[in-house]
Amino acid sequence: MAVQDAIATIVTETPAETEAVGRVLGRALVPGDLVNLQGDLGAGKTLFVKGLAASLGYDPHDVQSPTFTLVHEHRGERLTLYHLDLYRLDDALAEIEALGFEEYLEPEDAVTAVEWGERGEPALSRRRFDVVFEVLGSRRRITVYAREIEQQRIEELQQAFSKLGLERTGGAGGGRPT
């Protein structure tokens, strides 16, 4: 993956703040967007997707971890949301193909949030947001990268993130997606 510049680095202190960051990104999503979430177990990836889902009109309580079930589909609101988890795929690329997951990972009329997407990186849509979570004790550093996203959307997003007022010190040197 090419080195990219982060468009935002945000440090959250509570689960509610992490969810709020997800809501901001969710409001900016348009059909065809992919959000790739990277971070250890318990870093806040599913929580972030709750925020995304809420901003699209879904009940965040309906967003459950797809680790075992691999895919959850949320339909009926402004945008269909696919929620995937590649955590348990060992030979992810072969399995993505065998399962026909390409449609989820290169969405057309929907948006996709994928946890552990780096395991199938070559199958991920070129146009996407990479969101990296780092665990800093009870805090989380969330770094957002944009790939092949229009400059205007990036600028609007940056404004929306800064309105959250969470770009605290300690945010420098965010992790890079691998």
Add this chain to the structure above:
Amino acid sequence: MSLCLGIETSCDETAAAVVKDGREILSSVVASSAELHKVYGGVVPEIASRRHIELILPVIDQALNEAGVSLDDIALIAATQGPGLVGSLLVGLMAAKALAFARNIPFIGVNHIEGHIYANFLAHPELMPPAICLTVSGGHTELLYIEKFGSYSRLGRTRDDAAGECLDKVGRMLGLPYPAGPVIDRLAMEGNPQAYSLPRGLAGEETLDFSFSGLKTAAMNEINRAKQRGEEIAVADFAASLMEAVVDVLVDRALKAAEATGAQRVMLSGGVAASRVLRARMEAACRERSLEFYAPPIALCTDNAAMIASAGYFRHLGGEISPLSLNAEPSLRL
């Protein structure tokens, strides 16, 4: 007498069963790729899908043979419609529909979660609704009220991780082999449940929902802290404390659900219902409140097709039938 052929392929088991009058198992065949999965540390869907296709017809044949019947004796075919992986679901659903069409047998699609409830009706022939059913597995945590056969209301569900997923993920952090749930359950019998202080999800909230994500994160923090200090985690004590945190919440919600609905019977189902710690605690709590407690034998806790046949039978009894155009629904709800 009415025989139902059940077919289940929602996850990694390819299963077929013949059930008489919704209550009596004549055969129940489960071909699992769990052994393969152990090597990989999880469900391997690519393997699972391919194995379903290879196994589905032999498994159906075996179920018919073991029951000593032929397709001519089958009055109804039931198959899991969802939730599950679309590629896996399709294999069982298509086989069921093809057989139903070719032999002119009524066909019915069944919800997998609904199927788990019926494991109890199979295991306890006298058991009747109304009842509370708590279904706990790696992918699901659902609290249901069964008012009568075919009529369910969902009282609560997990808002994040399933109970079994929490056990498996923490087990992985502890370096336990997959699937970690049964290992944690066994270790928990030996350990001290008060040794580690772990949180109860949604404590203090008026709800019948569950949350296990915070527990997972707290357990992870505890393990990391010990590592940083160079301390050893006492694995049996940790397993006991983790199990206690999970079971406390499961028992609490089930009892509250019984109270709220007035149901006198509490049933467990799903893979985590095989946990001895959970069974013992739930049974004791029910006895204390003069509630009847039911759990299926281990073989019926995990995915099987007998429960699908039973659920299908009782639906059909109510006059239901599914069209052959029925599609697999990966996110099907009850």
